[in-house]
Amino acid sequence: MSDGNSSNDDLVTEIVRSLRGNPEADQALIEILAEHILKTDPVDTAVDDAFSSIDNLALERGETNT
Numbered sequence: 001m002s003d004g005n006s007s008n009d010d011l012v013t014e015i016v017r018s019l020r021g022n023p024e025a026d027q028a029l030i031e032i033l034a035e036h037i038l039k040t041d042p043v044d045t046a047v048d049d050a051f052s053s054i055d056n057l058a059l060e061r062g063e064t065n066t
Contacts, residue, residue: 008040028057 016038019030036042036050043049 005040012038012040029054032057 016030016034019025019034020027032050032053036046036053039046
């Protein structure tokens with residue numbers, strides 16, 4: 001019988017790999033989500049941490065596009 005956590009880890013790993021392999025996906029955003037959210041056991045502050053990173057990414061992109 002397989003370990004449920006192992007199956008979940010495999011699923012999350014496959015999702016991240018698929019997203020990283022998609023040339024139409026925003027790779028910087030994928031990396032932020034993979035770092036903070038796309039985990040089987042994210043930390044309690046994962047959403048806030050991801051939001052902060054995404055906000056910083058948006059600010060950086062806004063500065064380069066002006």
